[in-house]
Amino acid sequence: MAIIRAIVTGERDPKVLARLRDRRCRKSERQIAEELTGNWRPEHLFNLKQALTVYDQLCAIIANYDAEILDYSASLQPPDVGDACAPPPKTKSKESAFIRRGQEPLRQALYRMSGVDLTTIDGIGVETAAIVMSELGTDYSSFETESRFISYLRLAPNISIRGGKKVRNNYSATTCTRVCKALRMAAAALKFSKTALGAYYRRISYRKGASVAVFATARKLAQHIYRLVRYGQPYMDAGVDAYEKRFAHRRLLSYTRRLKEMGYEIVPLAVSKASK
Numbered sequence: 001m002a003i004i005r006a007i008v009t010g011e012r013d014p015k016v017l018a019r020l021r022d023r024r025c026r027k028s029e030r031q032i033a034e035e036l037t038g039n040w041r042p043e044h045l046f047n048l049k050q051a052l053t054v055y056d057q058l059c060a061i062i063a064n065y066d067a068e069i070l071d072y073s074a075s076l077q078p079p080d081v082g083d084a085c086a087p088p089p090k091t092k093s094k095e096s097a098f099i100r101r102g103q104e105p106l107r108q109a110l111y112r113m114s115g116v117d118l119t120t121i122d123g124i125g126v127e128t129a130a131i132v133m134s135e136l137g138t139d140y141s142s143f144e145t146e147s148r149f150i151s152y153l154r155l156a157p158n159i160s161i162r163g164g165k166k167v168r169n170n171y172s173a174t175t176c177t178r179v180c181k182a183l184r185m186a187a188a189a190l191k192f193s194k195t196a197l198g199a200y201y202r203r204i205s206y207r208k209g210a211s212v213a214v215f216a217t218a219r220k221l222a223q224h225i226y227r228l229v230r231y232g233q234p235y236m237d238a239g240v241d242a243y244e245k246r247f248a249h250r251r252l253l254s255y256t257r258r259l260k261e262m263g264y265e266i267v268p269l270a271v272s273k274a275s276k
Contacts, residue, residue, distance in 0.1 A: 073109040086111035114138040121235045122195045123186040131182040140230040149226045153180045155219040187217035196243040
C-alpha cells in the first residue's frame with residue numbers, strides 16, 4: 001500500500017518505490033524495482049487513483065461499522081464486569097496480529113460481554129469469534145449435548161438412510177450456516193500451523209483430501225467452542241509432537257489387536273535383537 005500511495009502521489013523512480021517494500025517481503029528491492037520499471041500510462045494511473053479512493057472510502061465505512069459494533073457490545077456487558085481484561089494471547093505473533101489489525105478493542109469487548117475468550121483456540125481470530133458470538137450468543141443451554149451443537153452448525157456427516165440402512169453415495173445437500181462458513185475458513189488457516197489442530201488437519205488431508213480435512217477440523221473447532229462456552233473448559237494445545245506420539249500409540253494398539261486376532265504376536269525390535 002505504501003508503494004501504491006507513492007505512485008498515486010507522483011513518485012516514478014523504481015528504486016525509491018522498492019525501498020517502501022514491507023520488511024517481510026520475500027522479494028528483494030532489486031527484484032521489485034525491476035517489476036516497477038516501465039511506461040506510466042496516464043489512463044492506468046487514473047484507474048489506480050480511483051481504485052485507491054474507493055478503497056479508502058470502504059475502509060472508512062468499515063471503521064464506522066467497527067465503532068458501532070464496539071458500542072453495541074458495551075451495552076450487552078453485564079453490569080458487574082467493569083473493566084475486566086481478557087488474558088493476553090498465548091503467542092506473541094497472535095498478539096501482534098491483533099494489535100496490527102486494530103482488533104484488540106473488539107477482543108476485549110467480546111470477553112467482557114461473554115466472559116470467555118474464543119481467540120485462545122488455535123485458528124480462531126477476532127472476526128470468527130465475533131461471528132460466533134453474534135450468531136449463537138453466550139448461552140448454549142439449548143444444546144443439550146455437544147453432538148446437537150455440531151449438528152446445528154451443519155458440521156455433522158450427512159448420511160442418507162433408507163429403510164433403516166445407510167445409502168452409499170446418496171448425500172443430500174445441506175445448507176451451511178454463517179458460523180459453519182467462518183469455522184471452515186478458520187480450519188483452512190490451520191494447514192501449516194505447528195499445533196495439534198494443524199497436525200490433525202494434515203493427517204486427515206493426507207488420507208482423505210483437503211475438503212474433508214477442512215470439514216473435520218471445523219468440527220473440532222466447534223467442539224472446543226462448545227466446551228469453552230458451555231462448561232468453561234479452557235483450550236489446551238498439546239503440540240505437534242504430543243499429537244503425533246498419541247496418534248502413533250493408537251495406531252500401534254490397533255495393529256496389535258488385529259494381528260493378535262490373526263494369531264500373530266508383535267515383539268519390539270529391541271527385544272528380538274536381545275534374544276538373538
